[in-house]
Every structure is written in C-alpha cells, then in structure tokens.
Amino acid sequence: MERIVLLCLVSTCLLAVHAQKLLFSPKWVPVGYKEREVRGDLTAMDEIIKANEIHAPQFIDSASSLRDGDIAVSTGRRSKVCFARICLWSKSVDGFVYVAYRLSPNYTELESRMIKRGMESIERGTCVRFVPRTHQEDFIDIKPKSGCWSYLGIRGGRQTVSLQNPDCLRLGVITHEFMHALGFVHEQSRFDRDKYVTIMWPNIWRDRLRNFEKFRTDTLDLPYDYSSVMHFGMYTYSQSGEPTIIPKNSNNIRLGQVTSLSKIDKLKINKLYDCDDMD
Numbered sequence: 001m002e003r004i005v006l007l008c009l010v011s012t013c014l015l016a017v018h019a020q021k022l023l024f025s026p027k028w029v030p031v032g033y034k035e036r037e038v039r040g041d042l043t044a045m046d047e048i049i050k051a052n053e054i055h056a057p058q059f060i061d062s063a064s065s066l067r068d069g070d071i072a073v074s075t076g077r078r079s080k081v082c083f084a085r086i087c088l089w090s091k092s093v094d095g096f097v098y099v100a101y102r103l104s105p106n107y108t109e110l111e112s113r114m115i116k117r118g119m120e121s122i123e124r125g126t127c128v129r130f131v132p133r134t135h136q137e138d139f140i141d142i143k144p145k146s147g148c149w150s151y152l153g154i155r156g157g158r159q160t161v162s163l164q165n166p167d168c169l170r171l172g173v174i175t176h177e178f179m180h181a182l183g184f185v186h187e188q189s190r191f192d193r194d195k196y197v198t199i200m201w202p203n204i205w206r207d208r209l210r211n212f213e214k215f216r217t218d219t220l221d222l223p224y225d226y227s228s229v230m231h232f233g234m235y236t237y238s239q240s241g242e243p244t245i246i247p248k249n250s251n252n253i254r255l256g257q258v259t260s261l262s263k264i265d266k267l268k269i270n271k272l273y274d275c276d277d278m279d
C-alpha cells in the first residue's frame with residue numbers, strides 16, 4: 001500500500017515537472033542547428049529563423065507583424081494590380097520588371113556588395129532588374145533592422161526589406177527575402193503540398209504551428225519544388241530535433257536550399273510576371 005502511495009507521489013511529481021516544463025519553457029532555440037551547420041545541411045530558412053528568433057519581435061511595429069517566420073503583414077490598404085492575393089510589380093514596355101531600391105548607408109561596402117550579389121542572382125535568367133531608386137514612388141528600402149523579413153509583393157510606396165547585419169547577409173537569405181518582395185510565399189505553403197510532403201505536426205515547436213499553414217495562392221502550373229530557396233528545411237521549427245517536414249515517396253530528397261534560387265524558382269518569377277525565359 002505504502003509503495004503504491006509512493007509510486008503515485010513520484011508519478012504526480014514527474015507529471016508536475018513535465019507540465020511546468022511545457023508551461024514555462026525557456027525561449028525556443030533552433031534544435032540541432034549546430035550539427036546541421038557542420039553537416040552543411042542548413043537551408044536559407046534555418047538561417048532566417050535563427051536570426052529572427054533571436055532578434056526580431058513578432059510585431060515589427062503597431063501596424064505590422066510577422067507571418068510564417070519572416071513575412072511582414074500589415075493591415076494597410078492596397079491599390080496595386082494583384083493576382084491570387086499577391087500584388088505584383090509592374091512590367092515595363094521593354095519586358096523587364098524594374099524594382100527600385102534604396103540601400104541603407106549603414107551597410108559596409110562589403111555588405112552592400114553581398115546584397116547586390118543577391119540581386120544579380122535573381123536577375124540572372126529572369127526579367128527582374130533591381131535599379132537604384134531615383135524618382136520611383138514604389139521601392140524597396142533595404143535596411144539592417146531587427147531580423148530578416150520582407151512584405152509580400154508590392155505594397156505601394158516605400159516598403160522595407162530588413163536584412164540585419166551580419167546575420168541576414170547570406171546569399172540564400174538575401175534572395176529569399178527578395179523573393180517575398182516579388183510576391184512568393186514559402187514553397188511548402190502551397191495548398192497542394194500534402195501530395196508532396198508530410199507535415200509532422202507533433203514535432204513542431206507548438207508556438208510556431210501557424211507557420212506551417214497553407215496559403216491559397218497560384219502554383220503557376222509548376223512542379224512542387226523541394227529544392228526551392230523558399231522551402232523550409234526538414235527540421236525547421238523542430239521542437240525536439242525530430243523532422244518537421246518529410247518528403248513523400250522518397251528518402252533522398254533534400255528540402256530547401258542555402259545558396260540561391262533553384263531552376264524552378266527562376267521559372268516561377270518568369271511565369272508570375274509573364275516574361276519569356278531568359279536563359
């Protein structure tokens with residue numbers, strides 16, 4: 001009898017400790033980040049999450065907050081041409097889509113060069129051209145605010161792309177944020193993603209479950225792109241180090257990308273903006 005009482009007491013204590021852990025768990029840190037970095041297995045999104053979970057608040061200011069880890073959302077009014085809920089930069093008569101930008105003077109020369117490399121990486125094989133702002137009303141204002149984030153598509157007027165130095169100044173991160181500014185959501189947010197990947201809900205850090213919601217946008221009739229720079233990694237937001245996204249029908253597929261755009265990412269740009277392939 002005493003033994004049973006003792007056992008009950010011990011299990012109650014363990015339960016209480018567990019509950020306390022859940023309720024008062026310290027700030028989440030990216031589990032297994034170091035190991036994956038050593039293995040060379042990180043994605044641009046892993047870099048972004050690391051920077052944002054440490055630096056970026058979930059609310060950028062009183063009118064904007066972050067969705068899906070790094071997409072700034074505000075309640076502002078839209079007046080642009082929009083397609084499938086995303087507003088597009090306009091195409092010039094010469095067939096190019098010019099995106100005017102202003103680069104903060106707070107970046108060093110080396111950092112500015114890195115950001116420009118990101119722009120060139122998007123321009124190669126696509127109809128997008130980044131041009132320093134002269135008189136344009138609509139432009140992206142690239143600055144080292146807290147974390148790495150961007151608004152989705154064109155907003156009209158000045159819109160911030162935050163690339164904090166040095167954490168966000170990696171090619172994959174820079175191109176990822178520019179892709180958001182051009183109007184692309186994360187690849188695994190596609191509404192047909194369940195045909196291609198399994199979301200392992202129990203393994204996801206519970207405070208960030210919403211970052212795995214689907215987004216009703218156009219797939220542009222392009223194949224699901226496992227290696228998109230816009231794809232979360234296999235362990236993104238893992239609570240315990242277990243995978244949060246598993247590709248269906250294959251063990252050999254790598255999710256995401258750390259360096260730059262995939263071939264399909266470039267096709268996506270040309271299709272969304274109705275440009276010819278420029279290879």
Ligand SMILES: [Zn+2]
Pocket residue numbers: 069070071176180186
């Ligand atoms: Zn993103």
